[in-house]
Amino acid sequence: MRAALKLSKYLKPYKHFAILAPILMVLEVGMDLIQPTIMQKIIDKGIATNDTQYIIMMFAAMILCAMIGWLGGAGCTYFSSKAAVNFASDVRADLYETITYFANSNKDKFTLGKLITNLTNDIEMLQRALNMLLKIFVRGPFMFVGAVIVVFFTARDLFPVLFFVVPVLIISLYIIIQLSIKLFRKVQESIDQVNTRVQENLAGIRVIKAFNRMRYQMKQFATVNHQLTKRNMTADQVVAALMPITQFVVNIGIVLALMLGVVKVDAGAIEIGVIVAFINYLMMILNGLMSSSNVLIQIARAIPSAERVVVVLEEQSDITNIENPVKKEIQGNVKFDKVSFSYNKHVEPVLKEISFEAKAGSTVGIIGMTGSGKSTLIKLLGRLMDVDEGTIYIDNIPIQQYDIDMLRNAMAFAPQKAILFSTTIEENLKYGKIDATKEDIQEALFASNAFEFVEKLDHKEQHELTQGATNLSGGQKQRLAMSRAIIRKPKILILDDTTSAVDSITEKIIQRNMKEALKDSTKFIVSSKISSIKHADLILVLGDGRIVAQGTHEELLKMSEYYKEIVATQVERGGAIDE
Numbered sequence: 001m002r003a004a005l006k007l008s009k010y011l012k013p014y015k016h017f018a019i020l021a022p023i024l025m026v027l028e029v030g031m032d033l034i035q036p037t038i039m040q041k042i043i044d045k046g047i048a049t050n051d052t053q054y055i056i057m058m059f060a061a062m063i064l065c066a067m068i069g070w071l072g073g074a075g076c077t078y079f080s081s082k083a084a085v086n087f088a089s090d091v092r093a094d095l096y097e098t099i100t101y102f103a104n105s106n107k108d109k110f111t112l113g114k115l116i117t118n119l120t121n122d123i124e125m126l127q128r129a130l131n132m133l134l135k136i137f138v139r140g141p142f143m144f145v146g147a148v149i150v151v152f153f154t155a156r157d158l159f160p161v162l163f164f165v166v167p168v169l170i171i172s173l174y175i176i177i178q179l180s181i182k183l184f185r186k187v188q189e190s191i192d193q194v195n196t197r198v199q200e201n202l203a204g205i206r207v208i209k210a211f212n213r214m215r216y217q218m219k220q221f222a223t224v225n226h227q228l229t230k231r232n233m234t235a236d237q238v239v240a241a242l243m244p245i246t247q248f249v250v251n252i253g254i255v256l257a258l259m260l261g262v263v264k265v266d267a268g269a270i271e272i273g274v275i276v277a278f279i280n281y282l283m284m285i286l287n288g289l290m291s292s293s294n295v296l297i298q299i300a301r302a303i304p305s306a307e308r309v310v311v312v313l314e315e316q317s318d319i320t321n322i323e324n325p326v327k328k329e330i331q332g333n334v335k336f337d338k339v340s341f342s343y344n345k346h347v348e349p350v351l352k353e354i355s356f357e358a359k360a361g362s363t364v365g366i367i368g369m370t371g372s373g374k375s376t377l378i379k380l381l382g383r384l385m386d387v388d389e390g391t392i393y394i395d396n397i398p399i400q401q402y403d404i405d406m407l408r409n410a411m412a413f414a415p416q417k418a419i420l421f422s423t424t425i426e427e428n429l430k431y432g433k434i435d436a437t438k439e440d441i442q443e444a445l446f447a448s449n450a451f452e453f454v455e456k457l458d459h460k461e462q463h464e465l466t467q468g469a470t471n472l473s474g475g476q477k478q479r480l481a482m483s484r485a486i487i488r489k490p491k492i493l494i495l496d497d498t499t500s501a502v503d504s505i506t507e508k509i510i511q512r513n514m515k516e517a518l519k520d521s522t523k524f525i526v527s528s529k530i531s532s533i534k535h536a537d538l539i540l541v542l543g544d545g546r547i548v549a550q551g552t553h554e555e556l557l558k559m560s561e562y563y564k565e566i567v568a569t570q571v572e573r574g575g576a577i578d579e
């Protein structure tokens with residue numbers, strides 16, 4: 001209920017459609033209700049007295065009613081669809097925006113499969129429920145109540161039959177609805193599981209193939225798929241098996257009406273047309289109740305969807321702007337002052353008391369064991385997460401005080417895993433700078449030593465990348481991701497192990513080009529290779545979330561045993577450390 005109230009605001013802009021639809025439906029049902037009475041008059045007055053003119057007149061009235069009813073029905077469908085489709089589209093857009101602005105910590109609370117189900121299946125459920133609600137929910141009760149009232153006034157002698165039919169019908173439908181709610185909730189859970197599995201399997205298809213685990217994955221998928229099929233079948237079968245009960249009850253009602261009707265006709269209390277009209281109204285009562293219960297079932301299916309959508313919509317991003325944030329141009333002086341951070345407040349922090357300073361335009365290299373907190377450290381700079389303790393300053397202002405857009409616009413980030421979009425190379429680079437010119441693009445490609453290989457591709461910068469850029473090598477992807485960051489000419493450039501798949505000669509070229517192209521940028525380079533960070537103005541050596549040593553390459557060689565050990569290991573492995 002709370003979820004429905006929360007979502008009702010999305011219907012406000014379309015309230016006119018939402019009001020018009022039921023009104024037009026009332027018109028249609030009104031016309032439907034008149035017709036059996038006209039038929040009764042044709043039988044009892046026209047046919048009984050052989051009055052052809054009366055029959056033709058009533059027949060014309062019936063056609064007119066049918067046409068008005070049809071117009072009402074068509075209008076209702078048009079407006080209810082318009083309201084439901086627009087409502088769904090707005091909820092989807094808002095949901096998408098909310099997810100887009102999620103901080104990392106927010107994203108971790110939901111699985112990707114669940115978010116995809118929210119954006120697709122759940123919204124579809126809400127759209128269908130609203131459409132039915134506007135169309136049929138009025139039709140059902142109105143037809144039911146209308147038919148009962150008409151029977152009371154026109155066929156009162158047969159009215160007692162309803163004392164049996166109506167309560168039995170209502171109880172049967174109540175049981176069916178309760179069961180449906182339970183069953184369809186289970187179906188929804190299964191859809192979630194299938195989506196999560198599909199998303200994971202498709203994302204990891206290469207790993208699955210490399211490990212030859214296709215059969216295993218298929219088995220796992222088959223389990224959740226089978227469960228979904230079973231739950232869907234159970235839900236449909238239970239509902240389908242119970243529905244004939246309602247028809248059976250109505251049939252008993254018809255038999256009772258005929259038995260009672262014959263007695264009353266014999267006694268001259270009613271005429272034959274009343275029985276025909278009564279049977280028609282009985283069908284309408286059934287129809288009315290069935291339509292109402294169908295809508296209730298649809299609503300029951302939509303309630304879990306509404307709840308799930310609202311949970312996401314209400315999720316407040318953990319990273320927000322303060323009131324009156326600083327909107328000052330950033331120079332790129334960075335200072336970490338005793339910064340600590342943990343992903344999970346109940347376990348030991350991932351970063352502990354990190355302190356260092358980097359002047360604008362300088363290069364900071366970050367090296368350390370895997371899992372020592374290198375990626376976490378640089379993610380804090382762009383406020384992908386906020387620090388728990390200590391402060392990060394940029395140009396002597398704590399980063400929380402900056403306008404988030406301003407802060408992030410001053411930075412460019414090439415993540416550990418080069419994520420490229422399924423569009424042209426040019427469009428991918430324009431993610432870094434929307435209004436990039438052809439020269440900007442070529443310059444950025446040149447800086448990351450990607451120009452040469454791009455020139456060899458069909459259509460060059462217009463070359464279309466496949467989803468996940470599977471048509472490029474790992475090193476090519478990394479170089480394009482670097483170009484996308486470089487093209488921005490950011491005040492702070494962050495490269496998270498972006499040369500791991502690049503050979504040492506290419507890496508040297510990139511280092512030289514970047515030094516030229518990004519003289520004024522403060523550069524943070526995370527790497528496990530000494531060769532990538534050796535020339536940095538400041539090298540941070542991380543161990544278990546702490547800075548165990550910091551200085552230039554030469555200084556560290558003199559003072560840090562740990563750093564010396566890393567250098568020695570890489571030399572042993574034949575790594576290119578020196579020029």
Ligand SMILES: Nc1ncnc2c1ncn2[C@@H]1O[C@H](COP(=O)(O)OP(=O)(O)OP(=O)(O)O)[C@@H](O)[C@H]1O
Nearest residue numbers: 108343344350368369370371372373374375376377
């Ligand atoms: N989203 C997350 N939720 C919980 N813990 C995380 C998350 N991301 C990283 N961690 C943990 O934080 C620690 C530091 O991870 P981080 O990725 O910063 O290390 P790293 O030094 O960059 O490692 P690598 O060199 O392997 O990339 C690890 O123990 C990791 O398990």
